[in-house]
Amino acid sequence: MNSELQMQLWSSLPVPAILLDAEERIADMNPAAEGFLNNSAKWLVGQPIWDRLAVDAPLEESLARARLHGTPLFVNDVDVGTGNRPPLVCNLQIAPVQGYPGWFIMLISPRELAGRMTQSHSVKSAAKSAIGMAEMLAHEIKNPLAGISGAAQLLSMSLTKDDLELTDLIVAETRRIVKLLEQVEQFGNLSAPEKKPVNIHDVLDRARRSTQLGVGGHMKFIEDFDPSLPATYGDPDQLLQVVLNLLKNAAEAADPQSGGVIRLRTFYEHSFRTRRADGTAQRLPLQVEVIDDGPGLPDDIRGDVFDPFVSGKENGTGLGLALVSKIISDHDGWISVDSVPGRTVFRISLPRAPRETEENR
Ligand SMILES: Nc1ncnc2c1ncn2[C@@H]1O[C@H](COP(=O)(O)OP(=O)(O)OP(=O)(O)O)[C@@H](O)[C@H]1O
Numbered sequence: 001m002n003s004e005l006q007m008q009l010w011s012s013l014p015v016p017a018i019l020l021d022a023e024e025r026i027a028d029m030n031p032a033a034e035g036f037l038n039n040s041a042k043w044l045v046g047q048p049i050w051d052r053l054a055v056d057a058p059l060e061e062s063l064a065r066a067r068l069h070g071t072p073l074f075v076n077d078v079d080v081g082t083g084n085r086p087p088l089v090c091n092l093q094i095a096p097v098q099g100y101p102g103w104f105i106m107l108i109s110p111r112e113l114a115g116r117m118t119q120s121h122s123v124k125s126a127a128k129s130a131i132g133m134a135e136m137l138a139h140e141i142k143n144p145l146a147g148i149s150g151a152a153q154l155l156s157m158s159l160t161k162d163d164l165e166l167t168d169l170i171v172a173e174t175r176r177i178v179k180l181l182e183q184v185e186q187f188g189n190l191s192a193p194e195k196k197p198v199n200i201h202d203v204l205d206r207a208r209r210s211t212q213l214g215v216g217g218h219m220k221f222i223e224d225f226d227p228s229l230p231a232t233y234g235d236p237d238q239l240l241q242v243v244l245n246l247l248k249n250a251a252e253a254a255d256p257q258s259g260g261v262i263r264l265r266t267f268y269e270h271s272f273r274t275r276r277a278d279g280t281a282q283r284l285p286l287q288v289e290v291i292d293d294g295p296g297l298p299d300d301i302r303g304d305v306f307d308p309f310v311s312g313k314e315n316g317t318g319l320g321l322a323l324v325s326k327i328i329s330d331h332d333g334w335i336s337v338d339s340v341p342g343r344t345v346f347r348i349s350l351p352r353a354p355r356e357t358e359e360n361r
């Protein structure tokens with residue numbers, strides 16, 4: 001087999017494959033592994049593998065034994081984390097490389113997806129697979145994308161400086177699509193809220209602190225809370241996601257240099273209600289507002305900002321508010337926006353926790 005064909009084989013392998021040297025550092029990896037680690041081989045080669053991959057199993061001893069006897073090692077159903085997303089249950093196959101003492105090749109097969117594919121005919125998973133379609137598609141697109149970006153990187157090695165710009169563009173754009181797909185996957189991963197009584201001020205505080213450390217470092221925050229506000233009934237993690245997305249938008253709308261002011265306001269509005277699909281009224285007395293003093297919603301999209309893929313930003317995915325709207329609707333709540341230049345108000349209206357749940361809090 002010639003070396004070009006070997007190279008192609010390596011790139012075409014549909015599972016992440018990583019070559020490890022005798023010090024357990026990354027010696028090479030295929031494009032699927034780049035996708036799995038969401039980073040390029042250029043960056044990762046030379047790094048200790050266990051800095052990049054967290055495997056929830058005591059591997060050291062078995063690896064040492066495999067190295068001593070030159071035998072392969074199979075580890076099934078372990079959690080493998082990469083730091084960019086929740087760990088995936090995977091099967092690992094680790095085999096010594098002939099002619100290179102101490103070297104291994106490691107194949108990683110994520111089990112969750114494999115399991116879902118093989119079960120897709122069973123009745124139980126039919127409903128589940130409908131919810132997971134977008135998520136599965138996103139996952140499936142990520143592998144060929146890793147191939148495209150890997151191929152562009154290989155190409156770039158033999159190019160002139162001018163042409164390098166083009167391969168850099170391919171790499172940058174594929175990375176942007178991966179980011180988008182990850183957000184689509186987040187949608188797919190959204191499960192029904194696990195509801196309990198939640199103090200919305202705790203959620204607002206956590207979101208504010210995290211935004212201040214990240215995208216909102218240039219913003220001033222004002223908290224205008226009604227301390228007597230009763231608990232709402234919801235999933236604290238999902239509600240946190242909602243507030244984070246609103247704060248991120250408010251911070252991104254402000255001038256990056258001079259910043260701006262974000263006001264977080266809560267109050268009780270006894271009479272606020274919406275009509276459910278069955279015609280009965282739903283009381284939503286808890287009001288949470290995120291108010292910023294930025295330029296306001298762009299005119300051309302102001303009616304559609306809650307729809308997926310609607311964005312006024314060059315690099316926006318347009319999924320932030322779609323996710324917000326989905327979560328709020330899963331909480332039987334209501335979201336509205338009122339925006340003029342200098343004052344944009346996103347208001348979330350939520351139900352009160354039922355009395356019996358609040359008492360045994
Ligand atoms: N506080 C705000 N001030 C001005 N415009 C806003 C504000 N919030 C949202 N928008 C507009 O609504 C669009 C949609 O917002 P959304 O959060 O859904 O997507 P995005 O921010 O573009 O991308 P993503 O959130 O996925 O990174 C934004 O691109 C922006 O144009």
Ligand SMILES: [Mg+2]
Nearest residue numbers: 248249320321
């Ligand atoms: Mg956004």
